[in-house]
Amino acid sequence: MTKDQLTEADRAEALPELLAAGWTMAEDRDALQRRFAFKDFRAAFGWMTQVALLAEKFNHHPEWSNTYNRVEITLTSHDVGGLSQRDVTFARKIDAIATGK
């Protein structure tokens, strides 16, 4: 997987699907953000635990915060200073876990 920041062509290919799924582009930086709401804290933290294990497996880590049943998550690649293919892949996997796929 490339270590580079996404090109315009990469973005045109990958972003529409993620934006349709509920991700938004951060206003102040090259990053993807999404808010998730779960039934309760247990469900939110259980999901976070699965995402944390995934993050360790892929050595790609989210910026996130949790308040009771809500999680706000930001994906960006610190080493390239913006979005890389790793963020796209991670976002898709995160969505798959959240929807139980």
Ligand SMILES: C[C@H](O)[C@H](O)[C@H]1CNC2=NC(N)=NC(=O)C2=N1
């Ligand atoms: C040393 C280690 O490989 C780096 O710190 C990794 C870990 N997880 C990471 N996660 C994210 N989102 N961006 C990075 O640049 C990054 N770098």
